[in-house]
Amino acid sequence: MEENRSTGGPPRRRRTSNSPNPAKFLRRAMALLAGTLLAITSFLPAASAAGFPATVRATVAAAVPAINLDAPEPQQVEDQPWRDASLSPELRALLVVNAMTLEQKVNYLVQSGGPGVPELGLPAIRSKDGCCGLALEDTVTTALPVGVGLASTFNNTYARAYGAVGGEEARATGWNALAGPTMDLVKTPYNGRMWEDLGEDPLLSGSIAASQVQGEQGADISALVKHYNLNNFESRRGHVDVEVDERTLQETYTRPWETVVRDADPGAIMCSFNKVNTEFACGNAPLLNGILKTQLGFRGFVSSDFNAAHSFADYAAGLDVAGPGLEFSGPALLAAVQNGQVSEARVTDAARRVALTMFAKGIFDNPPPGSFVNPQPTNVPVPTNQLDAHAVIAEDIAEDAAVLLKNDGALPLASTTPSVAVIGSDADWYIDGGGSGAIPNPARLTTILDGITARAGDADVEYAAGTDPVSLADTLPGAPPIPSTVLTNVQAEYRSGINNFTGDTVVARSERQINLRTGISADTINTSQVPGLPVPLVSAPMSVVWTGTLVAPATGDYTLTMAHLGTARLFVDNTLVTTGEPAPYNQTESAINLAAGQEVPIRVEYTTDAPNQFNGGLNDQPGAMMRLGWFAPENALSPSIQEAVDVASRNSVAVVVARDYTGEAADRGTLTLPQDQDRLIRAVSAVNPNTIVVLATSGPVTMPWLDAVPSVLETWYPGQAQGTAVASLLYGDANPSGKLPVTFPVSEQQATQAGQQNTFYLINEVDPVVPYVEGVFVGYKSYTTQGLTPLFPFGHGLSYTRFQYGNLLSTPVVDAADPAAEVSVQVTNLGTREGQETVQVYVGNLPTVIPTPARQLAGYASITLPPGAAGTVNIDLDPRSLQYWDTAANGWVTPTGQVPIYVGSSVNDTRLAGFITVE
Missing domain, CATH: 3.20.20.300 (Glycoside hydrolase, family 3, N-terminal domain)
Known part of the structure; x- marks a missing residue:
């Protein structure tokens, strides 16, 4: 990128006389000498720790007595040598x-x-x-x-x-x-x-x-x-x-x-x-x-x-x-x-x-506009032409970021597909996380429903929400919240303080569900459809009363649950049926038999009286946590899920957009898709065999329905181009080429076995201590070393074409003093579409008695090939992959001997193997 520099900041003063000023010339020379001496020494450890070393300061002061490093005398504006851009x-x-x-x-x-x-x-x-x-x-x-x-x-x-x-x-x-x-x-x-x-x-x-x-x-x-x-x-x-x-x-x-x-x-x-x-x-x-x-x-x-x-x-x-x-x-x-x-x-x-x-970094010589205006100007727009150019980049990256996890032939969709059901509460919403990393005002937004509708052309596109929208409360572990089409007419009254159920109401409003979690990602920077709470309720003790009417979708035995931190009481038909203790975070359960269509009054009283529930500000406090959930019979579909099933049954393809919502200061307590989306996917796939699941998640989720659907596409939180990018991928205008940078476990139990702690429960401690007992075996390194088979491994990602690997060559002998190595492999596109493949090189256990991972990423590179074409991929191996940190030597060491190398499309799909020798 060429630099386009413009003048900014206070103007540089220039001398108008051609005759030198001896005094100023001498001062500048002394300053340059001082700078030279200090430049040599300023990066020494002592300088980093406590400013300039005393010996250096004494040396400089002796050489240039006019320069006082401890209390420098202000220079005149016309004598500012640091404005000279030719200096370092x-x-x-x-x-x-x-x-x-x-x-x-x-x-x-x-x-x-x-x-x-x-x-x-x-x-x-x-x-x-x-x-x-x-x-x-x-x-x-x-x-x-x-x-x-x-x-x-x-x-x-x-x-x-x-x-x-x-x-x-x-x-x-x-x-x-x-x-x-x-x-x-x-x-x-x-x-x-x-x-x-x-x-x-x-x-x-x-x-x-x-x-x-x-x-x-x-x-x-x-x-x-x-x-x-x-x-x-x-x-x-x-x-x-x-x-x-x-x-x-x-x-x-x-x-x-x-x-x-x-x-x-x-x-x-x-x-x-x-x-x-x-x-x-x-x-x-x-x-x-x-x-x-x-x-x-x-x-x-x-x-x-x-x-x-x-x-x-x-x-x-x-x-x-x-x-x-x-x-x-x-x-x-x-x-x-x-x-x-x-x-x-x-x-x-x-x-x-x-x-x-x-x-x-060029900031001094080319300061951003308004740099010397105080206070800083606000509401400064990004130029339209810049937004237009950046929109193209956002869409390109969104397409390449998507990972095709599974495809049994349902994708890509044919342009002649006559009808498409789009299902998902956030399929027509901006999908992003919460907190400081979120982009609250996307410039060129298309929702996934927008994108599919536009790309489908003359085909019929029918939409159903299926479930309630997700919010930060859906990071809470426990039973799914009772849907708004089952627990109807929910009214909430929020009051300040603990056990205050009769005082002045701070907030009174209708809500979709009894499902609450406060914090930065719910109340401060919140991109979900569910509104947060205002000050002072964001970070101070509160008491809440919710009322609503429960209407059972089918006759059967149900379990009503309260997942909460703080005391919670459940009243059914004006009778107290259970009280949940304030701490630790837990779930209480109450069995109930309901008849289809039966209307039952519900009231929940909740107060934030758990110890240390609001200590430490937003960085430490758990805040308010309360959910009224349920376990329902499998046939007891909520009216919203039933509507989605009806829509899916009369369309040729069903696209279910499933997502989570997580954010700053709020770990999630479960890898289960929130809002009972697993039940939604099972129900939809039961009536439409061409059900495609588009995941828009923060990371791995469990997939108990995986065998029932032909295709799964992970798009993460795909940014403002989510609609156009997802539609292009579904219809094959773009070929998926993303690879998983994280491991997807089969279950939460497997994640625990691999050393991946559920950190949500640290909320129950004030000053938790977390030992990193897994050591260097993080993520896929733990899975491969323990022989665990995840749901989808690190590096996994399918394509609409197929690639063959061959002709592996590698540096035969590597110098331990300079462990530079290279691998080359030929890749052939065996399919009928152009595609991109990312070739990954892993090294195996290093030749040392020190435990090292069974697989460790050492390098990667991508190649794009038309149908039938072949090309060679050259990959430099990272020297660190051939080394380990030796605590006795206090540095990196390179063990000598044979090192296995594995080349493939994921850590578990290594198609070629060889070795290099380190001497």
């Missing part, structure tokens, strides 16, 4: 920081809301959420497919284009940093934010993230990559303590960060909320000063997650910018320096790091 970013940063007063340095270290240092030409840090496109609440932006979808493309070129979309829109609207990608390795499928992440493999995650960062920073902004390190789930994320051994920390969780720092040089990295080995990640010296800044050589600045700093001591541990908020920045930081809590040398180093990012 490192030198420019040293020069400008040397010109700053303490107050200017402190003002510069304010995250999103600070003044910057405009008198020196330095714009303030202005960062915005942007894992999956620019997340703005006040204007439309391009909604890209989510991170797990991007990872499914196994395509670094797409990742760069993906990053460019967010970077260019951030710049256009006045932001100079984009908080993304989210590269928290997927340790557990229960993670509420795994849809933002880039999969369970360190090589894939790091490679895709590095390319995304390159795309973002190509727009002359900085990436703010998150969340460093080990932020692998959301429950109690503000205080959970992750216990991890050194090998696992380095080999599994730090390895993607090594890639992104080495290959993309991000301007900023966001440290995470959680603790790592007893210390908060934003005040963890081994993580920040030791690994990130020294071992990995990270040059930019470390910014905390939202209020994830905990003390002024975090600065000494390696934090550079604390925020947003001013508890540990701004005037508070100034006072901390003045009273000796924080050294000025550390503040100087932090300011230098921020300045380096501004210079190195």
Whole structure:
């Protein structure tokens, strides 16, 4: 991408006289000398930990007495050598920081809301959420497919284009940093934010993230990559303590960060909320000063997650910018320096790091519009031509992100298909997650129903919702909520406080169901159809009374359930039938026999009186959790499911769009599709053998109906182009080519066996400690090493054509001192359609007594072939795949001997095998 630079910021002052000014010339020469000396030393570990080493400062002060590193004298506006773009970013940063007063340095270290240092030409840090496109609440932006979808493309070129979309829109609207990608390795499928992440493999995650960062920073902004390190789930994320051994920390969780720092040089990295080995990640010296800044050589600045700093001591541990908020920045930081809590040398180093990012990423020389307007302008639109161009990228990536999990011939649909039933409560809704990663205002939205209707042409398209729409409450484990067509006329009265069932009502409204979970992804940034609650109910104790009428769809024995945290009471026909204890989170059950059409009054009283239910703010509190559910006889279809069955029975094809809804600060407690969508799919497929399931999920789900349907397509949360992309895939205008970046377990029991903890239940603890006992065997590495056969393995993805592999060649002998190796394989398209295949290379157990994975991704590459054509794919193996982290040596080691290699279409579909010898 060519750079298109324009002049911005305060004008550069130029001398009008041709005669030199000796005094200024000498000052500049001394400044350059000082900068040169400091540039050599500023990346030493001591400098990272505590500013400039005393010996270096003494040397520089002796050589250039006029330069005082501790209390630099402000330079005149006309003498600002850091404006010289021919100087290196490192030198420019040293020069400008040397010109700053303490107050200017402190003002510069304010995250999103600070003044910057405009008198020196330095714009303030202005960062915005942007894992999956620019997340703005006040204007439309391009909604890209989510991170797990991007990872499914196994395509670094797409990742760069993906990053460019967010970077260019951030710049256009006045932001100079984009908080993304989210590269928290997927340790557990229960993670509420795994849809933002880039999969369970360190090589894939790091490679895709590095390319995304390159795309973002190509727009002359900085990436703010998150969340460093080990932020692998959301429950109690503000205080959970992750216990991890050194090998696992380095080999599994730090390895993607090594890639992104080495290959993309991000301007900023966001440290995470959680603790790592007893210390908060934003005040963890081994993580920040030791690994990130020294071992990995990270040059930019470390910014905390939202209020994830905990003390002024975090600065000494390696934090550079604390925020947003001013508890540990701004005037508070100034006072901390003045009273000796924080050294000025550390503040100087932090300011230098921020300045380096501004210079190195083009922000200083080409600041975004409005950079020097305070407060920052709002409601700045993205240019229409930019939105148009980005819409094409969003659609292309959505098509390539989709993974064809199963196809017994039902896909692609023929253009002559006479009629299509589209079923799903969110098939005609924008499908995205909740929280800061969500894009609330997609610019060019087509729903899946829109897309299929447009592509179907003259064919009949009939729609039925089938179930109620999903919401954050559907992350709660337990029986499915009673449908709104069974529990009718639900009225809710919300009051503040515990056990307050008669006081003033804060909110009174009709609701679809008795199904409640509060939190960031329900009440703050919520893209579901179900509205959240206003302040103060979002994060404060409450009491709720729900009333409704239960109308049984069929005669039989039912079980009414209450899944809840906090005391819940169920009244049936004005009689109290059960009381649920406040803690821990649990489900109570009440058996009841109902006759078809019988109307029964229902009342539920609920109050949030569980211990610590609202402690720790939105990062830690479980919040309100209450669901009235049911177990119904198999033949007791709700009227909404029965309507979907009727629609499916009279159309030639049925497309069921099944989804979940997860988000920030809310892990899901089950891998079951919410809102009884399993029952819906079983019922529809029973009357229409051409039932196609389109999954739009955050990650893996169980599929008890899999054998009953011919085709399943996983589209994740596919972004604004979900309608056009899904229709193109269903009708074969686009050929599915995505590969799973995560493993789909057969069951929750299998996930547990593979070490994938259900982290939802950590809500029952205030300060949980989670040992990472699986070590380096994360995701598919655990499945393959234990011999577990998942529902769908890592790397799996079908196509509308078939590929044959052959002629495997590999580097025969590899030097242990420089373990570079290459694999080549011939791929032939055996089908009648053009298609793309992603070839994956895995290494087997390494030649060492140290336990290593039975399969480990070592490289990948894609090839697109017309029908009948063959081509050669060359893949460089990542040297780290031939190494392990040796704790005794405190570094990577390469064991010598034979290493098995496996080449194929997934970790379980390895069609060729060989070996390389490491000497």
